[in-house]
Amino acid sequence: MSAHPPPATPGIRRPAHPLPVRIMHWVGAAAVMCMMLSGWAIYNASPSLPFTFPRSLTLGGWLAGGIAWHISVMWVLFADGIAYLLYGAASGHFRRNLRPPGPRAVIRDLTATLTGRLGHRLGHYNAVQRLLYVGVIAAICLAVATGLAIWKPVQLGWLCGLFGGYPLARHIHLAAMIAIALFLVVHVTMVAIFPRTLVAMVAGIPAEPEENAR
Amino acid sequence: MTPLRLPRAKPAVTLDEIRPELARIGRRHALHRGLSLGGLALLTGCDLSTHSGVDAALWAMLRFDDWVQAALFSRTRLAQTYPASAVTRPFRFNAYYAEWQVRETPPGWQLAVGGRVADKTPWSVDRLRQLPQAAQVTRHICIEGWSQIGQWSGVPLHVFLRRVGADLRARYVSFACFDGYSTSIDMPSALHPQTILALDFVGRPLAPEWGAPVRLRIPTKLGFKSAKNLQAITVTDTYPGGYWENQGYDWFSGS
Numbered sequence: 001m002s003a004h005p006p007p008a009t010p011g012i013r014r015p016a017h018p019l020p021v022r023i024m025h026w027v028g029a030a031a032v033m034c035m036m037l038s039g040w041a042i043y044n045a046s047p048s049l050p051f052t053f054p055r056s057l058t059l060g061g062w063l064a065g066g067i068a069w070h071i072s073v074m075w076v077l078f079a080d081g082i083a084y085l086l087y088g089a090a091s092g093h094f095r096r097n098l099r100p101p102g103p104r105a106v107i108r109d110l111t112a113t114l115t116g117r118l119g120h121r122l123g124h125y126n127a128v129q130r131l132l133y134v135g136v137i138a139a140i141c142l143a144v145a146t147g148l149a150i151w152k153p154v155q156l157g158w159l160c161g162l163f164g165g166y167p168l169a170r171h172i173h174l175a176a177m178i179a180i181a182l183f184l185v186v187h188v189t190m191v192a193i194f195p196r197t198l199v200a201m202v203a204g205i206p207a208e209p210e211e212n213a214r
Numbered sequence: 215m216t217p218l219r220l221p222r223a224k225p226a227v228t229l230d231e232i233r234p235e236l237a238r239i240g241r242r243h244a245l246h247r248g249l250s251l252g253g254l255a256l257l258t259g260c261d262l263s264t265h266s267g268v269d270a271a272l273w274a275m276l277r278f279d280d281w282v283q284a285a286l287f288s289r290t291r292l293a294q295t296y297p298a299s300a301v302t303r304p305f306r307f308n309a310y311y312a313e314w315q316v317r318e319t320p321p322g323w324q325l326a327v328g329g330r331v332a333d334k335t336p337w338s339v340d341r342l343r344q345l346p347q348a349a350q351v352t353r354h355i356c357i358e359g360w361s362q363i364g365q366w367s368g369v370p371l372h373v374f375l376r377r378v379g380a381d382l383r384a385r386y387v388s389f390a391c392f393d394g395y396s397t398s399i400d401m402p403s404a405l406h407p408q409t410i411l412a413l414d415f416v417g418r419p420l421a422p423e424w425g426a427p428v429r430l431r432i433p434t435k436l437g438f439k440s441a442k443n444l445q446a447i448t449v450t451d452t453y454p455g456g457y458w459e460n461q462g463y464d465w466f467s468g469s
């Protein structure tokens with residue numbers, strides 16, 4: 001990154017993704033992957049749905065290994081998530097870039113995406129992206145909260161009660177995982193279609209001017 | 215760590231001589247790691263049973279989580295209780311072996327008491343029944359994720375420990391069972407009001423499959439801590455481990 005002051009002055013372009021977002025994104029992505037794969041090892045011990053995950057796809061191999069990974073990496077996810085939420089709120093990143101879109105904007109951008117007419121400007125999220133990102137952030141928060149509830153159903157009994165008791169909290173935890181997995185499929189597909197965005201999420205590439213002011 | 219200053223013969227190989235080879239092996243290792251999907255394939259092999267650094271780190275994190283769980287534990291916070299009508303039927307059998315391998319109580323059985331206790335006289339079921347009794351309908355949560363509600367009654371463990379003159383400042387209470395099982399808990403959890411030496415299950419003396427003649431019932435911990443078919447209770451300061459704990463289930467396993 002250059003030693004320029006923050007690009008408050010017009011003309012000097014801000015990076016498409018600020019450095020803290022890039023770091024926290026990749027730490028978070030690694031942590032979420034580890035949580036998901038170790039969660040599958042735990043799921044296999046007592047599957048709630050009529051299938052299990054192949055052992056080779058899991059992290060930890062068996063129940064104790066999966067739990068060891070899960071309750072180790074949860075601290076990484078926890079720290080990364082708190083840092084990301086604090087940074088996003090304090091820096092204005094959430095307000096500027098991730099404001100939840102209205103339904104009209106979502107429909108407009110979704111049709112544009114599906115008909116291949118939506119340009120992608122580095123550093124600006126369209127309505128569909130914002131919806132997906134806000135959604136996955138919420139899903140991860142839900143996964144963390146229900147995870148705490150089923151980890152400590154007695155000591156955090158109030159939290160477990162909030163999710164309708166232990167068995168229901170456990171099912172919500174699984175549902176949150178499925179939501180995150182579905183997001184990932186869409187997310188990685190989009191990155192594969194627009195590989196430029198991947199470069200920008202790694203290196204400090206300047207943001208592109210917005211196509212049409214909203 | 216004592217520095218090795220003894221007069222010694224010069225080693226056959228010095229570090230300097232093999233440094234290039236070491237570097238090459240290290241690079242090859244790193245390359246392998248990089249090729250195997252960012253090391254993921256190597257990581258997925260870490261299941262607490264290998265001697266890798268990752269497994270060592272996982273074991274260290276388990277100890278850290280035990281510490282956090284002990285800090286979260288409250289001596290007074292109670293597990294939720296339910297009406298008797300909520301008891302799960304049929305109640306699921308679970309052990310580290312199949313149900314047909316359940317053992318009957320050995321003839322002449324008595325509960326042994328050992329370690330840091332004043333009175334090591336063994337206990338018969340009849341004598342245990344003469345102590346104050348407590349009943350509970352609580353949720354048994356298995357580490358595997360499933361759960362069920364059961365009804366147990368028996369002697370609160372804190373009553374029993376005080377009765378045998380246990381050193382209540384000792385760190386651990388460990389349980390050995392005549393079916394080969396074992397486990398251990400921390401003293402604060404042992405003294406929790408809902409931790410009982412259960413003699414009855416759903417109003418009847420324990421059947422062998424539910425842990426006859428005496429089992430531990432501790433609703434503030436995961437199910438595997440509620441050891442069945444007890445043979446001996448030991449109060450100790452030496453970490454006792456347990457059947458599952460020694461294989462990697464996290465030791466505290468509090469709920």
Ligand code: HEM
Pocket residue numbers: 021025028029030032033097122123125129133134136137184187188191197198199200201
């Ligand atoms: C594993 C879980 C993952 C989660 C939860 C996740 C979540 C997110 C979120 C919330 C954002 C918006 C960040 C912000 O601006 O504050 C984002 C952006 C991005 N992510 Fe991920 N991500 C994950 C994995 C991945 C993976 C595996 C890749 C690469 C294949 C990737 C590539 C990107 C890219 C390139 C962007 C920027 C998109 C753009 O500029 O339009 N992410 N991700």
